[in-house]
Structure formats: C-alpha cells, structure tokens
Amino acid sequence: CTLFMVLLAAFDVLMARYTGSEDTVVGTPIAGRQRTEVEGLVGLFVNTLVMRVDVGGNPTFAELLARVRAISIDAFSNQELPFEKLVEILQPARDMSHTPLFQTMFALQNTPWEAQPIRGVTVSPGETSPGETAKFDLSWSANEFDGELWLSVEYNSDLFDATTIEQLVAVYESMLVAIVENPSIETASLGVALPHSDLRRLADWNDTAMAYDRGVTVVERVLEQARRTPDAIAIEDDGERMTHAELASRIEGMADNLRNVLPSNETQVAAILVDRSPAMVVAVFGAMHAGAAYLPLDPQYPAERIEYMLDDSGSAILITDDAERGALRSFGGTLVVVDEAGAVTSVRRGDPIDVCGVAAGTAYVIYTSGSTGLPKGVCISHAALANFIVSMTRTPGISPGDRLLAVTTLSFDIAALELMLPLTAGATVIIASTETAADGRALATMIDACEPSVMQATPSTWRMLLNAGWQGRQGMTILCGGEPLDRALARQLLSPRNELWNMYGPTETTIWSTCMRIADGDTPITVGRPIGNTRIHILDGQMRLAPIGVAGELCIGGEGLADGYHRRPELTAERFVVDPVANDGGRLYRTGDRARWRRDGTLELLGRMDRQVKLRGFRIELGEIEAALTSVSGIEAAVVVLDEVSPGDTRIVAYVVPEAPKEGVDTARLRDELRRGLPDYMVPSLTVAMPSVPLTPNGKVDRRALPWPDWSSLGADGFVAPRDxxxxxxxxxxxxxxxxxxxxxxxxxxxxxxxxxxxxxxxxxxxxxxxxxxxxxxxxxxxxxxxxxxxxxxxxxxxxxxxLARPHHQLRPRAADRRHDVPASFVQQRMWFLDRLEPGNPVYNLVRSMRVSGELEVAPLEQAVAALVMRHETLRTTIVGVDGEAMQRIEDECRVPVVIESIDSGAAIDTRLAAIARRPFDLATGPLVRVHVLQSGEREHVLVLIIHHIVADGWSMAVLFDELAHAYNAYRAGRAPEWPPLPVQYADYALWQRGWLAGAELERQLGYWRQQLGGASPQLPLPTDRPRLPVQRHRGAWHRAYLSESLSRQLRELAGRQQTTLFMVLLAAFDAVLARYSGQADVSVGTPIAGRRRTELEGLIGFFVNTLVLRADLRGDPRFDELLARVKHTALDAYAHQDVPFEKIVDELKPARDAGRTPVFQVMFNLHNEPAGALRLEGADVSAFGVARNTSKFDLSVSLSESNDGLYAQFEYDTDLFDAATVAGLGDYYAQVLAAVV
Missing domain, CATH: 1.10.1200.10 (ACP-like)
Known part of the structure; x- marks a missing residue:
C-alpha cells in the first residue's frame, strides 16, 4: 500500500463516522501525466478520480485498507476518462447547491519540488495565505515535506464553523495514532472519544432536573384545582359551560360507577368511545380516578380496528355515548353509557372476561401504528403523565385565565395535553367538534368566536386554517407538533404578540419530550431542548455518543418513558434499552428518529432511520399498510411509500403486485377492503400495479427503482389506447x-x-x-x-x-410596421379612453409581489428584466393619442430599472407596498412596468412587479414570472437565457385583429350579442347599505371565503355528471343567489375570458383578456339542473362569439350611461384557472406575498380559485355601497346554495 491509501482509508472512516453513511464517495486529483513526454510541459493535465468505498461491516483497519487499495488500483488503471465525461455519462441529478458525484476532496500533495540554485539567494517553500473561496464542501489535503506530514483543510464557510473543522482534524489525528499503534483495530472503535468540551456541553444541555410532588397524580391535581376555583369555567362546548366544581362532581360520579363494576384485583383497561363533548373529558378522568387505565378510541375508526384494540387491550369496560355503535356488537365486557355531560345513564354488565390487566400505576394505554400490520398499545404511567403536565405548566406555561381550544382526536396522545393541562391550572378547555376541527373555515370562525389564548395542533391543521383565510389571532400561544414545522409556516404563524412553540416527542415518552419557542421564521427550525426530568442522547450505530453536530439516533431517557408495549415484551426489549451513557441502570427509548445536536444546544431533526412516517400528525408504520394490502385477496405483494405532490401535500402511494397480473387491480374494491380495517388517513391515495417488486442485489426492496407516482392516472380506469x-x-x-x-x-x-x-x-x-x-x-x-x-x-x-367558417387571416409578424405607431387593440382602445376620463386612477395597476428568502442577486435580476423588455415589445410600448385614436408606440430600447429599497419592519413593507401599488402610470410616457425590491434583511426580500393592465393581463403575469425566473437563473449561472423566439408580437395581433374582426365577421358576432342582450335589464338592483353616489369612486375592500375539499370535489363531480364545467356549476349557483338578492329573474354578470384562442398568443405578454356578458334566465322557478342547462347553453354560445370586444358590444347596445355604475353589468364573476406561473429562483425560497388592495372596479366581483384542499372565494366590493357584514352574509348564502345543489 501507499501512504495515500492509508491516509484515504482513515479519511473514509472519518467521513463515515460524521455522516452516518457506510457508503463514502470522495474525489481525489491525479496528475494525468502517464506519458514521459508530458512531464516537462506546462499545462492542465490533472484529472479527478472518484473513490467509492464501502466502510460497512465494521472491518478492521487492515481489512478496510485492502478495500481502499483495490479500489485505488482500479481507479488508477482507468484514470484517463475525464471527470466531465463521467458526469455526462452518469447524469446525476444536478443541484446548484453542491458539486455532482462527490462533495469532499482528498489529496496527498507529493509532487516533486526542487529549488533551482540562485547565486546569493536561499530559496525555500513558504506558506500560502488561504483564499476566501472553496471549490467543495470540504477539501482535505496532506502535504509531505522534509519527512513530515502537514494537513490543510479548505472548507465551505457557509456550511461549517472553524471549531467544527478543528474537531474533525483532531479526531482524524487521533485515528492515525490509533492505526499506527494497532493496524488491526476495528474501524468502529476509531474516533469514538468525544472532546471533554463536548461532554461538558452535553451534560449541561441534559441538566433538566425538576422538583415537584411526585405523589400527586394528574387527576388528583384536577380535583384539587376544583376545590381552589370551584366556580371557574372548566369546559365550554357548543355554548354550554361546566364549572370546575361541576366537572369534579361528574368525575367522582363516573369513578363511583366504574368502581362498582371493575375487578378489584388489578389495574384494568377502560376503553372510551365517545364523541367530542364534556363526556369525553369526564370519562378520561373518571376512569383514572377509579383506578383504571383509559384506552382512547376514535369513533371515526373502522369497526374492525376498534374491535382489535378492545380485544388486544383486554378492556373490561367500555364507556360510550352510543350503545348501538356497530363496533360494539362483539364486545362482551361491561358497557357504561353516558350522556353528553358525562352522567352515567345505564350500565350493562357483561359476561366475566378472562382479561390480563396492566401494570399498577398505568394512566392510559394508547395505540399507535405497528410495522407487523397490527397497531401496538403503549402503556403510560401516572408518574410519567404527571411529570409531563408539571413540566408543560412551567414551559411553555399556562395560567388560570387561559382558554385552550381542543381540536385533537382523543386517540392521538397529544389530546391529553389539551384536556389535562388547562384543568390542572384552573384554565378552560373549549371543545371543538370533530366536524369543526376538520374544516378550516369552520375552525377559523370558532377561533374568532371563542377567542382562545392557547391552541395546539399539527402543522397540517395550522396550514389548513391559514389556507382557509384565517388571519391569525393576537396574543395567542401556538403549540405546533406532530410533524416537522417548516420556516414558511412558522413565518405565517408568527406575529409580534404571539408565542409560537415547536414541540417534539413520541408517544412512548409521554406526548412531548422537547420544546422550543420560535422567535422568527428565518433561522433553522429546531425542536429545542429536553423538558423537565428528561435526557436526550444522540447515539451512533454502536450506541455511543455522537459528536456534537453529527447525526445519529435520537434516544430519550428520564421520567417520561412509557412502561413499554402492552403484551409485547419482545418489542419492549427492542425499543426500550439500558442507557449506555448514564451507567445508572436507567432506560432509553430508541425513537428511530435521526437527529443531531446543534452547537447552540438545540436539537435538529433530520428524518427517520426506519420506515415509520408522520402524516398530518399521525404516526404511521408503512408496514402496517403493506400488511393490510397483502391481506386482500388477489394481492401478492405490496410496497408503500409517501410522495410529496406539492409543498404541504403529502400522500400515500401503494405499489401492488396482483396475483393475476392480466386481470389488473380493482382499485375501488381494494380501497373498500382497506377501509374496513384502516383509518382514512392510512388508505393509499394512489395504487400502482406492478408485475413484480424491484429488489436490490442483496434481496431488499429497491425503493429507488419504483416508478414515479403518476397522479395523472387517477380516473384512467379502463384505459383504451388510441387506435388510429x-x-x-x-x-x-x-x-x-x-x-x-x-x-x-x-x-x-x-x-x-x-x-x-x-x-x-x-x-x-x-x-x-x-x-x-x-x-x-x-x-x-x-x-x-x-x-x-x-x-x-x-x-x-x-x-x-x-x-361557421370565418375569414382565416394569417397571423404573422410585421416587423417593418414598428417604424411607425401601430393601432391599439380594441381592448387597449377602451382602457385608454377610461384612463383619459380618470387620469392617474390606479385601479388598473396589476401588482404581483413575492417574498424571496435567501440569496437575491441584483445584477442577474437587472439583466433578466432587461432581457424580458427586449423579448416582449409590450414592455417597451406606450399608448399615445393620435387624432383621437389610441396608438401603440414601440421603442427600440427601454430601460426598466430595478429599484432597491431597505425597509425596517413588516408594517413598513406593507405601507410601502400599498404606496407602490397606488402610484399611477402615464400611458404616454412609460415605461408601463416597474420592478422594486424591498429588503428587510440580508436574506429577506419582497420582489414587486407592477404593470399597467393596458399592456398585460393575468395570463401575462404567469408568462412574465416563468421567463423572469428562467433568465435570472441563467444569468446567475453565467450564461444567457435560451428560449425559442416568439412567433409574433402583440402589435402583430392588434393589426391582425383589426383586419380579421371586420366586415361580415364582426357583424355576424355582433348580431348574436344584439339578440342575446336585447331587452336585458341594464341594472342589477342588489340591496345596498348606502345610496349610490353620482360618480363611482372605485373604493373597495374584500371578503374571503372557503369551500371545503369535500364540497369542491362534489361540485366537480356534479359538473362531470352534467357534462358541464365547474365554472358553469358555480356560475349557475351564483345566478340563483343574485336573483334572490335582487328580486329579479333576469340576471346579467360579466366574466373575463383569456382571449388567446390561437396557439401563437399563449407565450406573449399583452392585454388579450376580454369580457363576456352571461345573461341568465331564472323565470319559472327552474330546478337547479334546468338552470345549469340554461347556463351551459348561454356560456357555450358566448364562447363561440367571444371575439367581439366588450367595448364594441357597449357601443352597439348604447345603454343609458351612468357615471355611478358600469354599463351592461355591475357584477363580475370569475373562476381563476389560467396558468399560475412559477418564480423559481435558484438559491432562494419564493412564496406569495399579498398586497392589500382598496379598490373595486365593479359593485361586486367574485373570484374563485382552485387548490388541493378546496375552493377559495374572494368577494371584492364597492365600500361606497356595501358593508363588510352584508358581503359576508351573501358569501355565506352562496356557500349554502352550493352545498344544497350537490
């Protein structure tokens, strides 16, 4: 072996130790001068070899060195292939954040160096000052000089601190010393000893001793609190209230009834199957007070799952509010029936059951998903529960005046915090119903109504609330846990007067084991430090302490540990182990979570080490779903994975191998079978049939080889391929x-x-x-x-x-025409006229703002803006008047500056944004587009694009975003953007439109509109809160509403059944609302249409959108399906005659003009389904940043938009006519109508 091989083998061990991966890939340079002829040449010959080493199996160092030697020799023998060619062949997924194939470089610098004698001068090598750049994450270079080895390390300072590198070097040196002393040392024993400074820090971070009276249980604390504050409100539920004294009385009554029927020889399990009500709370505390351990069951669970839990737990008693539940038919124990207030109404004694109780002192048994296909029960003691509640009382804390809104299902262990923490402190529990907790809009309404000061929920629930339009609540303590909390959500939840806490803990360690107050959403989100009387170790694969900053398995010890798994001693012994660090006989729970200590003493979670996942807060063993799948007849094998369809939208995908591949898989039957035993959140959203499961060479499932989930296959049952x-x-x-x-x-x-x-x-x-x-x-x-x-x-x-044939004029470029002014399009002509009536009115400013977190480079942004201005003539266009006609004046060049502004606070950003949005354009001067960057921090920006509607529309903004991102990313990478040339420009379209839409064609389409709108009521007399002003001032506000995913899905299904579109269904219902409010059966509304019927126009920035008037006839009190048929007929006819500009229709109809209202219609309706556009800037996270608008073009505008979790409606209204409450009432009525029609 060579010295290089020895040093590289030691470096591989170091990388394996610090990355937790046994597969190490390191780059190394090689001289590339294999021929003697090139040895004396000056030139670039060096190449890079990629050394991949398997460190697994705990080999001795000598054995590992043999592996490295073989790999090195093979690499040297194939060194002439350029690294760039290798990358081209392998085509790894490219990521601008790191180099391809490897991110660490290792080199032994032993290039010969010989000083040439210079008379009178002594020459010796000197040190080179380190540069301020790093090519790789880590470059490790050993240098031979005068019989000594010198080590230099170049590192990416964006990733590593100097102290981390110093620690790496120290560990590497200790490894080399150990190797020299004993070449046969096992590699797992190398680099084990932690520096004393790290050991001291770890001890400090785990110093969580907390004194309290350990002899008092949680239920005793609740009863004691009732004696101190008997008249304080303990529970609120749907307007009903229960004081602490009344609750204590109910608990005592429940306990007395249970003691009469509980076997007295040992602690028994009392199952609870009740809906969310005060009875749920009474049952929990009553069972514990009677000496039983409660078992929470979710009424939403399938009957088979409930029956399994009852049987596996050995429940002797079942407390329920409905004795007729299907899941109870096979239960042979004692049935205790309660009313909503928790009073026992009847007791049905069952046959004696030979049950095995739980350990004395058990507070509850709760079931979590199990990898074997069956859920497993976790036994939590009164001592562990009391320790948790006392710790939470101190941090994050709770006070007697607090009001906690409880939204979590009882079968999820975090619900215990919601019920117990407030009641031990004299605070109030507000119970949200199952329906309300699952409906973002309803939950937001409840929060506004009941004004809680504390609420705990998973990130999925908080995201659901925000997506439903919830604006947050000041002075609220927000507890977030059960899933990873991302920065974007944290930023949305934070406000100056709120407290946001990130919580972490598995069920086996009593709810939460760590917590962290999040001060801002810009720093990395961690789960903080251990709670009281809890210790946390990060251990490597040999159950040794991992160095600070190094990933390992998160293991938890202390007073919160569960007793183990109910009737599962083998699994208990596997997951609950002796603490190898403390040496005091204590236990640790191996969470299976991968984590690391940060140098600030907080814990950072890095994912799972096994196949357990969290979905919407629920802990799921994918193996349980796989077992359920293979239990269905016809399924031979199954593999289950998670797929993140979009940020925040993660779904379960099942890959199945049918026993009869030719017959395929009946997905509908499969889902029905799964729902019999699995809760809905565990039923796969997509099922993919495969001929076989792909395997790795060692026979394990190769998940990377599974086909990419094809969500577009939904609805493709009975696929028949094209036949000609x-x-x-x-x-x-x-x-x-x-x-x-x-x-x-x-x-x-x-x-x-x-x-x-x-x-x-x-x-x-x-x-x-x-x-x-x-x-x-x-x-x-x-x-x-x-x-x-x-x-x-x-x-x-x-x-x-x-x-239906029309003159088919060819739409083609007319480059020569740019030397002169070009006639404006019809829609531009109309908007120019409106601008002359009200100069400086900002109502037609299109504003888009995006939050950019990360690196935003000004120079590439300026280059990208300039490139777009040159690409699209509209961005170099002004509108001038020539002899009373609007004309487009297109400049050869136009500079659009990027204005950079520093802003101190969020409020200041909002103020500045509003001012930017209101600033008017001069159509004759231009430019008619502006770009601003508001900087609120070194890595926080708001990018604002403002463009006048006369040169762009909503579709254009999507084009602009896509192309701006493309150009920015290209210039940032040092190259020019590559995009196909535009087939035409907007001016070509304007000329074509005036030529095509003339003569017979114009008359044909105008004839339709004359007939369709002739005799229509020019006004829609909606009841207003104030008299209409003589002149519209366009002052506005908006109201947001949300339609649930379930209702939205039903509306789409209704549209499919009726062979209409979702837009037609929504419009028909809205017509019915307007008819009811106005008292007239003749209803006309406006709706925008893209106006891009030719493919040449799809990639242009320009003002193409037109307005159609859709007149609905509601005479004769039609059924909804009859009204929908009428709306469909009207809409299709309108689409067939959409080319006539609205301005031409107004000129043709000549309605009586009224400056106080818009002509022909006063209400606009729209379903947004134009391309969304994406501003994907490399090196930054981009998210929408709303701009408050206080204008309204019409009396009322209703805009709906589709999302993964439902439909969102925005009602923009004229505040000179309507109050907010009036519009909110109309929105609620619209939602009721939609719910009724499905």
Whole structure:
C-alpha cells in the first residue's frame, strides 16, 4: 500500500463516522501525466478520480485498507476518462447547491519540488495565505515535506464553523495514532472519544432536573384545582359551560360507577368511545380516578380496528355515548353509557372476561401504528403523565385565565395535553367538534368566536386554517407538533404578540419530550431542548455518543418513558434499552428518529432511520399498510411509500403486485377492503400495479427503482389506447393541454381536470393541427378523444365547419410596421379612453409581489428584466393619442430599472407596498412596468412587479414570472437565457385583429350579442347599505371565503355528471343567489375570458383578456339542473362569439350611461384557472406575498380559485355601497346554495 491509501482509508472512516453513511464517495486529483513526454510541459493535465468505498461491516483497519487499495488500483488503471465525461455519462441529478458525484476532496500533495540554485539567494517553500473561496464542501489535503506530514483543510464557510473543522482534524489525528499503534483495530472503535468540551456541553444541555410532588397524580391535581376555583369555567362546548366544581362532581360520579363494576384485583383497561363533548373529558378522568387505565378510541375508526384494540387491550369496560355503535356488537365486557355531560345513564354488565390487566400505576394505554400490520398499545404511567403536565405548566406555561381550544382526536396522545393541562391550572378547555376541527373555515370562525389564548395542533391543521383565510389571532400561544414545522409556516404563524412553540416527542415518552419557542421564521427550525426530568442522547450505530453536530439516533431517557408495549415484551426489549451513557441502570427509548445536536444546544431533526412516517400528525408504520394490502385477496405483494405532490401535500402511494397480473387491480374494491380495517388517513391515495417488486442485489426492496407516482392516472380506469392516426393526434393534444402523459380514447376531458379555459386551448390546437374550424361546443357534446375524432371524420363536422367558417387571416409578424405607431387593440382602445376620463386612477395597476428568502442577486435580476423588455415589445410600448385614436408606440430600447429599497419592519413593507401599488402610470410616457425590491434583511426580500393592465393581463403575469425566473437563473449561472423566439408580437395581433374582426365577421358576432342582450335589464338592483353616489369612486375592500375539499370535489363531480364545467356549476349557483338578492329573474354578470384562442398568443405578454356578458334566465322557478342547462347553453354560445370586444358590444347596445355604475353589468364573476406561473429562483425560497388592495372596479366581483384542499372565494366590493357584514352574509348564502345543489 501507499501512504495515500492509508491516509484515504482513515479519511473514509472519518467521513463515515460524521455522516452516518457506510457508503463514502470522495474525489481525489491525479496528475494525468502517464506519458514521459508530458512531464516537462506546462499545462492542465490533472484529472479527478472518484473513490467509492464501502466502510460497512465494521472491518478492521487492515481489512478496510485492502478495500481502499483495490479500489485505488482500479481507479488508477482507468484514470484517463475525464471527470466531465463521467458526469455526462452518469447524469446525476444536478443541484446548484453542491458539486455532482462527490462533495469532499482528498489529496496527498507529493509532487516533486526542487529549488533551482540562485547565486546569493536561499530559496525555500513558504506558506500560502488561504483564499476566501472553496471549490467543495470540504477539501482535505496532506502535504509531505522534509519527512513530515502537514494537513490543510479548505472548507465551505457557509456550511461549517472553524471549531467544527478543528474537531474533525483532531479526531482524524487521533485515528492515525490509533492505526499506527494497532493496524488491526476495528474501524468502529476509531474516533469514538468525544472532546471533554463536548461532554461538558452535553451534560449541561441534559441538566433538566425538576422538583415537584411526585405523589400527586394528574387527576388528583384536577380535583384539587376544583376545590381552589370551584366556580371557574372548566369546559365550554357548543355554548354550554361546566364549572370546575361541576366537572369534579361528574368525575367522582363516573369513578363511583366504574368502581362498582371493575375487578378489584388489578389495574384494568377502560376503553372510551365517545364523541367530542364534556363526556369525553369526564370519562378520561373518571376512569383514572377509579383506578383504571383509559384506552382512547376514535369513533371515526373502522369497526374492525376498534374491535382489535378492545380485544388486544383486554378492556373490561367500555364507556360510550352510543350503545348501538356497530363496533360494539362483539364486545362482551361491561358497557357504561353516558350522556353528553358525562352522567352515567345505564350500565350493562357483561359476561366475566378472562382479561390480563396492566401494570399498577398505568394512566392510559394508547395505540399507535405497528410495522407487523397490527397497531401496538403503549402503556403510560401516572408518574410519567404527571411529570409531563408539571413540566408543560412551567414551559411553555399556562395560567388560570387561559382558554385552550381542543381540536385533537382523543386517540392521538397529544389530546391529553389539551384536556389535562388547562384543568390542572384552573384554565378552560373549549371543545371543538370533530366536524369543526376538520374544516378550516369552520375552525377559523370558532377561533374568532371563542377567542382562545392557547391552541395546539399539527402543522397540517395550522396550514389548513391559514389556507382557509384565517388571519391569525393576537396574543395567542401556538403549540405546533406532530410533524416537522417548516420556516414558511412558522413565518405565517408568527406575529409580534404571539408565542409560537415547536414541540417534539413520541408517544412512548409521554406526548412531548422537547420544546422550543420560535422567535422568527428565518433561522433553522429546531425542536429545542429536553423538558423537565428528561435526557436526550444522540447515539451512533454502536450506541455511543455522537459528536456534537453529527447525526445519529435520537434516544430519550428520564421520567417520561412509557412502561413499554402492552403484551409485547419482545418489542419492549427492542425499543426500550439500558442507557449506555448514564451507567445508572436507567432506560432509553430508541425513537428511530435521526437527529443531531446543534452547537447552540438545540436539537435538529433530520428524518427517520426506519420506515415509520408522520402524516398530518399521525404516526404511521408503512408496514402496517403493506400488511393490510397483502391481506386482500388477489394481492401478492405490496410496497408503500409517501410522495410529496406539492409543498404541504403529502400522500400515500401503494405499489401492488396482483396475483393475476392480466386481470389488473380493482382499485375501488381494494380501497373498500382497506377501509374496513384502516383509518382514512392510512388508505393509499394512489395504487400502482406492478408485475413484480424491484429488489436490490442483496434481496431488499429497491425503493429507488419504483416508478414515479403518476397522479395523472387517477380516473384512467379502463384505459383504451388510441387506435388510429386521428385518435393519436387528438390524444396527444389532450395530453399536452392537460399536462398528462397518456390519455385513453374514452377518458372525459372534464373528468381529467379540464375546464373552459383549457377547452379553449384544446380546440385552438385541434383547429391548427387539422386545419378545421372546430366549434367549442363540439368538445362539450363529445368530451373524449374518440368522440372528437369521430366528429372530425364526419361529413356533418365538415358542413358545420363550413357554416361557421370565418375569414382565416394569417397571423404573422410585421416587423417593418414598428417604424411607425401601430393601432391599439380594441381592448387597449377602451382602457385608454377610461384612463383619459380618470387620469392617474390606479385601479388598473396589476401588482404581483413575492417574498424571496435567501440569496437575491441584483445584477442577474437587472439583466433578466432587461432581457424580458427586449423579448416582449409590450414592455417597451406606450399608448399615445393620435387624432383621437389610441396608438401603440414601440421603442427600440427601454430601460426598466430595478429599484432597491431597505425597509425596517413588516408594517413598513406593507405601507410601502400599498404606496407602490397606488402610484399611477402615464400611458404616454412609460415605461408601463416597474420592478422594486424591498429588503428587510440580508436574506429577506419582497420582489414587486407592477404593470399597467393596458399592456398585460393575468395570463401575462404567469408568462412574465416563468421567463423572469428562467433568465435570472441563467444569468446567475453565467450564461444567457435560451428560449425559442416568439412567433409574433402583440402589435402583430392588434393589426391582425383589426383586419380579421371586420366586415361580415364582426357583424355576424355582433348580431348574436344584439339578440342575446336585447331587452336585458341594464341594472342589477342588489340591496345596498348606502345610496349610490353620482360618480363611482372605485373604493373597495374584500371578503374571503372557503369551500371545503369535500364540497369542491362534489361540485366537480356534479359538473362531470352534467357534462358541464365547474365554472358553469358555480356560475349557475351564483345566478340563483343574485336573483334572490335582487328580486329579479333576469340576471346579467360579466366574466373575463383569456382571449388567446390561437396557439401563437399563449407565450406573449399583452392585454388579450376580454369580457363576456352571461345573461341568465331564472323565470319559472327552474330546478337547479334546468338552470345549469340554461347556463351551459348561454356560456357555450358566448364562447363561440367571444371575439367581439366588450367595448364594441357597449357601443352597439348604447345603454343609458351612468357615471355611478358600469354599463351592461355591475357584477363580475370569475373562476381563476389560467396558468399560475412559477418564480423559481435558484438559491432562494419564493412564496406569495399579498398586497392589500382598496379598490373595486365593479359593485361586486367574485373570484374563485382552485387548490388541493378546496375552493377559495374572494368577494371584492364597492365600500361606497356595501358593508363588510352584508358581503359576508351573501358569501355565506352562496356557500349554502352550493352545498344544497350537490
């Protein structure tokens, strides 16, 4: 062996020790001068070799050295392949945050150096000052000189502190000393000893001694508190209140009844199966006071799961509020029935059961998911529970005047905090119903109504609240746990007067074991330090203390540990082990969580070491789901994984191998079978059938080889592939528009997520592909590939296409025309006219602002903005008046500066944003786009884009975001952006529109609108809170509402059944609301339409959007399906005549003009489904940052937008006409109508 191999082997051991990975990959340079001819040349010959070493199996150092020697020799023999070529061949996933293939470099510098004699001069090597750059995360270089080894380490200072590197060097040196003394030493024994400074810090961080009266249980503390504050409110539930004295009385009554039926020889389990009510609280404390251990059961669980828990726990008693529950039919023990207040109404003694009780002193038994396919019971003692409650009383703390809103299901152990902590302190528990706790909007309403001072929930629940429009509550203590808390959510939850606490702990260590107050959302989120009488060790694979900063298994000891698993001694012995650090006979619970100590003494979680996961706060063993799958007849094997579809949206995916592959998998039957034994949160969202499970060479499941989850396959049951060229072409266009990889010929466009906007895009593409004038109605009549293909083949289709034929002017670039002013488009003409009526009105300023956390480089941003201005003529366009007509003046060059401003606080940012948004544009001067960056910290920015509506629309903003990000990332990487040339510019479109929409075509479409809107009521007399002003001032506000995921899904299903779109369903219901409020059956509303019916226009920034007037006839009190059919007919006809600008319709109808209201309609309705656009800036996290608007173009505008968890509605209204309460009431009524129609 060579010295290089010895040093590299030791370095591999060091990397394995500090990364926790036995597979080490290190780069090393090699001279690349294998030929003697090049030895004397000056040139770049050096290459990089990648040394991959398996350190697993705890080899001796001599054995590891043999492995390194073999790998090195093989690498040297194949050294001529350039590293760049290797990367090109392997194609690793690229990440700008680190180098490909390896991130650590190791080198032995032994290049010959010989000083040439210079007369009168002594030459010797000198030290080189370290630079301020690092090519890799870590570069480890050993240098031979005069028989000595010198070590230099170059490191990325964004990742490591100097003290960490010094520690690494010290450990490496100790390894080399040990290797020299004993080459046969086991590698697992190398680098074990921690520095005394680390040992001292770890001891300090685990100094959590807390004194309290250990002889008093939690239930005794609750009863004692009732004696101190008998009249204080203990429980609130749906308007009903119960004092502490009344609660104590109920607890005593419940305990007396239970003592009469409990066997007296040992501690028995009393199961609790009640809905969320005061009875739930009384049952919990009553069972413990009677000497039983309570077992919480969720009424939402499948009957089979409840029956298993009752049987496995050996429950002698079941407390319930409904004796007729299906899950209780097989229960043979004693049944205690209670009312909502917790009073016992009846006792049905069962047959004597031969049950095995639990250990004396057990407070409760709670079941968690089990890897064997069956849930396992965890036994928590009164001592552990009391220690936890006392610790929580001190930190985060609770006071007698506090009000805690309880939202967690009783079967989730953190519910114990919600019920017990307030009642031991004289505070109040407010109980949210199961329905309210699961509905973001309802929960937000309850918070506003009951004004809690404390609330505990999982990040998923907090995110659900925020997505429902909850604005937060000042002075609230927010406890967040059960899942990782990310920075974005932390920032949303934080406010100057709130306390945000991040909590962590497994069920086996009594609810929470650590906690941390989060001061801001910009620093790394940790789980803090141990609570009272709790110690935490981070141990390596040999159960030794890991160095500070090094990942290992998080193990918990102290007074919070469970007694073990109920009737599972083998599993208890596996997970609860003797503490190898304390040497006092104490126990540790091995959590299976991977974590590390940070140098500030807080704990950072790094994921799981096994296959246990957390989903929406619930701990799930994926093995349990796999066992449930393979228990279903017809399933031979199964693998279950989690997939994060989008941030915050994680779902379960099941890969199954059917016993009869040709027959496939009946996913509907499979889900029904699983629901019999698994709760809904454990039922896979997607099932993928496979011929076999991929395996690694050692026979384990190769999860990396599983196919990527295809969420687009949902709804693709009965897939039939295209059968000819026409179907293939149409299917390709379906897939292109819907963003799906494959479309069956019988798949419905609308069931696959299509809507009216996408329908317009699809029809435009089919027109281009087939040179046929396909009417939009054809897609609604035949929304499948097969149906449209047949339509395209038929003679009728040809005849219809001829009947609807229009002058087919070619849309092409007209470069020469830029030397002169170009006529504005029709919509630009109208907006120019409005601007002349009210100069400086900011109501048509389009504003988009994004929070950018991380690195935002100004120079690439300025280059990107300049590139976009040159790419899109609209960004270099002003609108000038020439002889009373609006004209586009396009400049060859236009500079749009990026304005950088430093802002001190969030409030100041809001104020400045509002001012930027209100600043008017001069249409004749320009530029008509502005870019601002508001800096609130070194790595915190708000990027603001403001553009006048006359040169852009909502679709344009998505294009702008996508291309701005593309250009920024390219310039940041030192290259110019690459994008396909634009087929046309907006000015080309304006010229084309005026040529195409003229003469017969204009008259044909105007004829439709004359007939459709003739005789329509020009006003919609909604009841207002104030008289209408003579002139609109466009002062506005907005109200937000939320439609649950369940209701949204039902609305989409209704649209599918009726062969309409979701927009049509929502509009029909809104028409009904307006008819009810206005008292008239003739209702006209406006709705925007993208106006990009040609594929050439999809990538342009410009003002294309048009407004359609949809008139609804509600005469004769139609059923909703009849009204929906009318709305569908009207909408399809409107889409077929959408090219006439709204301004032309107004000119044609000549309504009586009134400066106090908009002509033709006063209410706007919209479902946002244009492309969202993504501002993905490398080196930064980007999220939306709302801009408060106080303008309103119409009396009322309703905008709905789709998300993964439901529909969100925003009601923008004229504050000169309406109060907030009036609009909120209208929104509530609209939601009621939608709920009724499904």
């Amino acid at each position: 060229a026409i179907e293939t072409a149409v299917a390709d266009l379906f897939a292109e528009v819907l963003g799906r990889p494959a479309i069956g010929v019988h798949d419905s466009f609308f069931e696959l997520g299509g809507h009216s906007l996408l329908a317009t895009q699809l029809v435009a593409r089919i027109r281009d592909a087939f040179a046929a004038e396909l009417p939009l109605r054809a897609l609604f009549d035949a929304p499948t590939v097969a149906g449209l293909a047949e339509f395209l083949r038929s003679d009728d289709a040809e005849a219809l296409a001829r009947a």
